[in-house]
Amino acid sequence: MALLEVADVSKIFPGVRALDSVSFTLQPGEVHALVGENGAGKSTLIKVLTGVYQPDGGELRYQDQPAQFGTPMDAQRAGISTIYQEVNLVPLMTVAQNLFLGREPRNSFGMIDRGRMDREAREVLAGYGVTTDVRRQLGTLALGAQQMVALARAVMIDAKVVIMDEPTSSLEPREVQTLFGVIRDLHAKGIGIIYVSHRLDELYEICDAVTILRDGKLVHTGKLAELERIKLVSLMLGRDMAEVRREGATAFSGEGTGDESAAPVLRVRELNSRHKLHDVTFDVRPGEVVGLGGLLGAGRSETIKAIGGAYHLDSGEIEVDGKELKKPTPVRAVKAGIAVQPEDRKAEGIVPGLSVRENIALAVLPRVSRGGFVSDSKIDEIVDRYMKRLRIKASSPDQAVGDLSGGNQQKVLLARLLATDPKVLLLDEPTRGIDVGAKAEVQSLIDELAGEGLGVVLVSSDAEELVEGSDRVVVLRDGVVVGTLTGTEVTTEDLMSTIATEAHREH
Template sequence: MTGSSVVLQAAGVLKSFPGVRALDHVSVAVAEGEVHALVGGNGAGKSTLVKVFSGVYQPDGGEVRHLGEPVRFAGPLQALRAGISTIYQKGNLAPQMSVARNIFLGREPRGRLGLIDFTRMHADAEEILAGYGVRADVRRPVAALPAGTQQLVALARAVSAGAKVVIMDEPTSSMEPGEVETLFRVIDGLRDGGRSVIYVSHRLEELYRVCDRVTVLRDGRVVHTGPMSGLDRFRLVSLMLGMPFNPPSGPAQAGGPADEPADLPILEATGLSRRHVLADISIALRPGEVVGLGGLLGAGRSETARAIAGVEPLDAGQVTVAGAPLGKWSIRSAIRAGIGLVPENRRTEGIIPSLSVRDNIALAALPRLSRAGIVSDARVDRIVATFMRRLRIKAVSPGQRAGELSGGNQQKVLLARWLAMNPKVLLLDEPSHGVDVPSRAEMRSLIDELAVDGLAVLLISSDVGELVENCDRVVVLRDGTVARELTGHDVTEDNIMSAIAAPALGPAET
């Protein structure tokens, strides 16, 4: 790639937010007529870099160069006028406007008196969409279209507006297989026409199908840039996860498997399916067993846990606890059955920062602690003191605000809340994420203690080492399906990464 061919470049870009350095001297160069993959795990910095390129964020240091010249876009509109268009995963269309207006927004064809020529605009919109295999009433609001078709409308707008660089953030997440193939044909056409694409995706099949080069981000830093061809899948996964590169010499051999627990499953989730998200996922947990859920970001790990906990809707599937199927699918029915979920984002979905440690712990157990609608403060205090001591929660007092605690102690407060409910099954989503090393060690010890006490634990983690250290079995997900289940001595870092990197048998369809 020669310097003259570079269209868009980040040169030593820095970007920080309170307490977090999101981009740390990131340098990426995108060439003319190139499809450049941008990959990495959760918190790697992909979304931040995309927003820097598109003018949503201003870099704190370094610079963005467009056609070799330093630029500082004041916002997305300025970036768009420079020929850089971004299509976000959640869409960036005006939902109540018509399909045609969305395609031609800001550049509507006009007649002699300066009024919008709707007849021409509708005809042109229909012709443009026909090239994408989309047949739709362009007069209707774009919100009436399926999510995958909306993505194609957003792409049609960017391409028809003459964008020289198109940034696509997880574009296929809501697309049907036919729409995905249409997207790939459009990307091939953009490359052939000398336009550039930055392609953000966690799906390995797509990366190897459409991308020429790849940049891997981890913890806000570039850890690799180079051609996709010649980059082994196992090597790519190891770069994304930050694991040593020890490629398997052949098919993984079964070691001496650990003895299977004699107990019958306390939880059985069978055939969990949700369109574009999960496809026929089945998992069983036994009392005293820690089962890991591995895979790349977007593989369906959190969605599986949230479905089991009644948070996410399902198209099909069944969850059974202690032999009794859950009735109406809801958070309440899951809690009543003894299922507790500690979510990944504890600040927005778990901890209530303004409440005290005491109130956060007692929150879920209050109905159980009440008599005739009256809650005994003494009973609450005893339970809170018990779990603060057992989990070694470091706080000035039970009355301290939970938002003032460290990340590790906030995680423990959430655990204490659910343990106070005496659950049968505990779903832990990235329990070590954002906590310091001592707290991670304490978390490992606590998970072991919970299993010894007979609790069934489903542990979701992006850290392969954490899965190996903690889990009796590991179920590896890929693109919303079960790729492989590992047991006993087969639970190794190399086997988990091999399962993640293996070519998919086909797209997840439900």
């Protein structure tokens, strides 16, 4: 008997089929891995299972009964608990209050029995390896401990299904082992677990079954042990292992433009950031496109943000053109010649309500203003130059960027980056969400820019784009550089096998 089952579930958002008749079955006592790259539909599926979204088609069955969860609370009451990636507890309340919120033990007068609540909280948490004072504010605990409290709470409400969305992303190695201990207990009790993670080692250590989604479709489901790592990675990334490398599927020329002997324009040494980056080291030479490969959560975006001064680093060295960038902040990074195109163009990049001209001018204001006054003619000159150079299609420089197509928005963003006269261009998913034609244009622009001597770092979830666009690919896994592909190794096969290699457990 299946514990939780969806059959042919679809979910449609304006313009996107987030789930396209996906079926999924969870057995009691099963630890089921749910994997897929960005936009594969994992989160949507979880939201359908937990009552956040209503499916547009298909059926949801829970304990062999047709089920419908109108709200997250309905799902919770039925015994489906979710632990979100971001801890969803109340930081200002005590640990014990968080654990018992809504179910506080009460005395005969109906008053909350604080003593009993604290005592029981201590007992419960001890089982999860958390031995802190339960009267402390939750927010003062380390993230790992907070995650454990969330897990304890989820399991306490008589959960029959526990959904864990990247539960280990903020945990330290020994906390991960504690978590796995708890998962094994749950497994023994017959509780079904849906485990979302991109850490392959973890999946193979703890999961029984796997379901792989890609572009909203089910691509594979079955026993995990029977699935080779390389096969798992290729299914996730959507590349057939046997598929021959095709030339010219993307608009990249494929020719390396880097000068092997030139001094690197960007030197990155041993970047460390708690939990996320460990000793990340690589060089970019002028005219070279260096790809950062790896699965979601491997530390690619973090690396780019860290170099751009927008992500906390515990240690590490960054050199631009031989000059050290000390204590990077976004302002210092721009001054040093680093331009970052963030992953989420809408949230972190363009200002949709402003015009093309204003968006481009944002970056150059310090350069074209004198004594606080802005020179309009200089801005016009720069805007005109980049609109022509990047072939931005807008009715006029005064058109609002929000009204442009995705591809043109991306070009405006690129124009803004280029207007700062960078030496290094860091691009995080430069072609995501833009149509095929615009994609090709952006890709050939990247090639051109590298050809002019810029150092480019490229992150792309599209394996093909990454491989064809890059002269070299630095492969990351769990924040560690696990390999560098150069020359003829720069192929999707080599990329996937590097990602799939088993990690050495160092602890």
